[in-house]
Amino acid sequence: xxxxxxxxxxxxxLVRSAVLLGCPEADVEDVVQATLLRxxxxxxxxxxAERPDAYVYxxxxxxxxxARARRWNAEHPTSDLPDEARExxxxxxxxxxxALARMPAEQRDVLVLRYYADLSEADIAAALDIxxxxxxxxxxxxxxALASDxxxxxxxxxx
Numbered sequence: 001x002x003x004x005x006x007x008x009x010x011x012x013x014l015v016r017s018a019v020l021l022g023c024p025e026a027d028v029e030d031v032v033q034a035t036l037l038r039x040x041x042x043x044x045x046x047x048x049a050e051r052p053d054a055y056v057y058x059x060x061x062x063x064x065x066x067a068r069a070r071r072w073n074a075e076h077p078t079s080d081l082p083d084e085a086r087e088x089x090x091x092x093x094x095x096x097x098x099a100l101a102r103m104p105a106e107q108r109d110v111l112v113l114r115y116y117a118d119l120s121e122a123d124i125a126a127a128l129d130i131x132x133x134x135x136x137x138x139x140x141x142x143x144x145a146l147a148s149d150x151x152x153x154x155x156x157x158x159x
Contacts, residue, residue, distance in 0.1 A: 003043045006052065007036060013117060014060060020112040022101055023064050031067055035060045054123035057113055061127060099149045107142035110135055 014035065018028045038059045039046055046055045100108045106128075113124045114135075125132045146152065 001047055001052070003040060003047065006039075006047070006056075010053070010056070011036075014056070017057070017112055017117050018060060018064060020097065020100060020116050021061065021064055021109060022105065023067070027067060031060070031063050034063045034067075038063065051120075051123050051126070053117070053119055054126040057117055057119060057123070058127035058129070061109060061113075095152055099146055099152055102149075103142055103145055107138050107145065110138040111142045111146075114139055 011032065014032050015028055018031050019025060023031050035056065039056055042055075046052050049055055100111065103111075109128060110124060113119045113127060114121070119127065121132050121135045124130075124135045128135070130138075
């Protein structure tokens with residue numbers, strides 16, 4: 001597969017994965033672009049790989065980590081404040097994104113790569129440079145945390 005074909009097939013999933021991995025929406029295009037630039041430089045090797053997604057998602061995670069290390073994470077001023085607090089609707093992606101944002105990055109990364117990017121445990125282990133058993137334990141803890149997150153149930157009770 002050529003890089004252009006790969007990008008056409010996977011770019012949207014990479015953008016969504018970056019958002020779910022906690023990348024600020026204002027930075028997501030830059031993070032994905034930087035990832036694809038790294039892919040371009042190494043495409044001969046990646047394109048020949050048995051599982052190129054594992055390479056690409058590892059690059060995405062690394063670019064995001066690099067961006068976080070450089071980024072100032074203080075408050076961002078705004079001129080428009082809402083009149084009322086917004087309701088948390090657990091049926092929307094916003095509630096899920098908020099729940100993912102509250103969990104440790106290690107658990108969030110595993111969940112996003114497994115259930116959104118649809119990578120295998122072996123591919124996740126390769127992408128995050130961890131053991132397959134660590135993938136399983138992080139996924140288990142993360143799913144337990146989501147199951148007990150009261151913000152994801154319509155009545156706010158524990159699931």
